[in-house]
Amino acid sequence: MYIIAFSVQHGPEVCLGHLKHFKFKDIKRATNNFSRRNILGEGGYGIVYKGCLLDGTTVAVKRLKHHVLVVGDDQFHMEVGVIGLVVHRNLLHLTGFCTTNDERLLVYPYMPNGTVASKLHELVNEEPALDWSMRKSIALSVARGLLYLHEQCIPKIIHRDIKASNILLDEHLEAVIADFGLAKLVDLGVSHVITEARGTLGRIPPESLMSGHSSDKSDVFGFGFLLIELVTGRETLELHQNEYENGGILDWAKELLEHNQLSSFVDMKIRNNYDSVELEEMVQIALLCTMYKPEHRPRMSEVVRMLEEGDGVAEKWEAMKDVEELDPDSPGYLFPVLDYDVDRSSLIELQAIELSGPR
Numbered sequence: 500m501y502i503i504a505f506s507v508q509h510g511p512e513v514c515l516g517h518l519k520h521f522k523f524k525d526i527k528r529a530t531n532n533f534s535r536r537n538i539l540g541e542g543g544y545g546i547v548y549k550g551c552l553l554d555g556t557t558v559a560v561k562r563l564k565h566h567v568l569v570v571g572d573d574q575f576h577m578e579v580g581v582i583g584l585v586v587h588r589n590l591l592h593l594t595g596f597c598t599t600n601d602e603r604l605l606v607y608p609y610m611p612n613g614t615v616a617s618k619l620h621e622l623v624n625e626e627p628a629l630d631w632s633m634r635k636s637i638a639l640s641v642a643r644g645l646l647y648l649h650e651q652c653i654p655k656i657i658h659r660d661i662k663a664s665n666i667l668l669d670e671h672l673e674a675v676i677a678d679f680g681l682a683k684l685v686d687l688g689v690s691h692v693i694t695e696a697r698g699t700l701g702r703i704p705p706e707s708l709m710s711g712h713s714s715d716k717s718d719v720f721g722f723g724f725l726l727i728e729l730v731t732g733r734e735t736l737e738l739h740q741n742e743y744e745n746g747g748i749l750d751w752a753k754e755l756l757e758h759n760q761l762s763s764f765v766d767m768k769i770r771n772n773y774d775s776v777e778l779e780e781m782v783q784i785a786l787l788c789t790m791y792k793p794e795h796r797p798r799m800s801e802v803v804r805m806l807e808e809g810d811g812v813a814e815k816w817e818a819m820k821d822v823e824e825l826d827p828d829s830p831g832y833l834f835p836v837l838d839y840d841v842d843r844s845s846l847i848e849l850q851a852i853e854l855s856g857p858r
Contacts, residue, residue, distance in 0.1 A: 518583040519595035557609040582680035589644030591677040612668035628768035634729040640674035646799040649715040661721035716793035723788025732766030783816040
């Protein structure tokens, strides 16, 4: 276990010794005064800019949304200090920060290969698609990162928005999870909202939609949808819009699995270039991770074993697939159905959801 709790006696100044405290003028210079040309992405927590420091180091600067400004300096430094202490090869390591009266900025290493989402959905100039082995490697790397956050950190860290646009690829094309630890910072800045269901519309767990509460099993749910995205090469909302009849994308995946027709589920860009046994196992793991009830979902340590070794995946699926029966009074089996013909604000109060895009 890696204990990341701080001693209150020492205060945030000592805790932040491992992070660099940047001056705002240096960040402005590095990002060309936050030029739009330097924007790498924008999401629920803020805008990310590419920057070049005076020593030539290329960095990514996240300019946090203004509602984080209401968080006091001591509390902000404490939370940033916690994030900075988390070190794992599959987690994007925070290297520094900057605070002013009007700004909260986080500085990260620059990831030259962008996001998994860009490799799945935004290929340019005949760029090759991610092959099957790469997709499986991404799944395993993300699973290991989540295992670390959930089961090897004290206190555990819940990400709350696992998706392809929050997974970056380093210079070796190894996947690293971005934005972990930021959900709490945002919550501190919007504490006047009693119930918050954070995540991306289309993959928020049912229990979070109903109560606003998140747990490690909420991340497991999001990971299941990441697996679906890796298999299909399609974004979550696109999948729900096109396939949600009869209960949603998950029911469709289950039906194809049961009829040995998963070939029609696979990304067209890798058709016939995948391992059919591994594909079946990955879809089974995705369905296990997205079970309606949190207690029916596996822990990330179990998921890692299943991905590494195919550890009894088929047996686990056979044991669990009929546990959750369709309740005609429920909003949907395994996933609450969204009606795309009505105003979404009538379904869910938007102020209680962080609708986030790529970082």
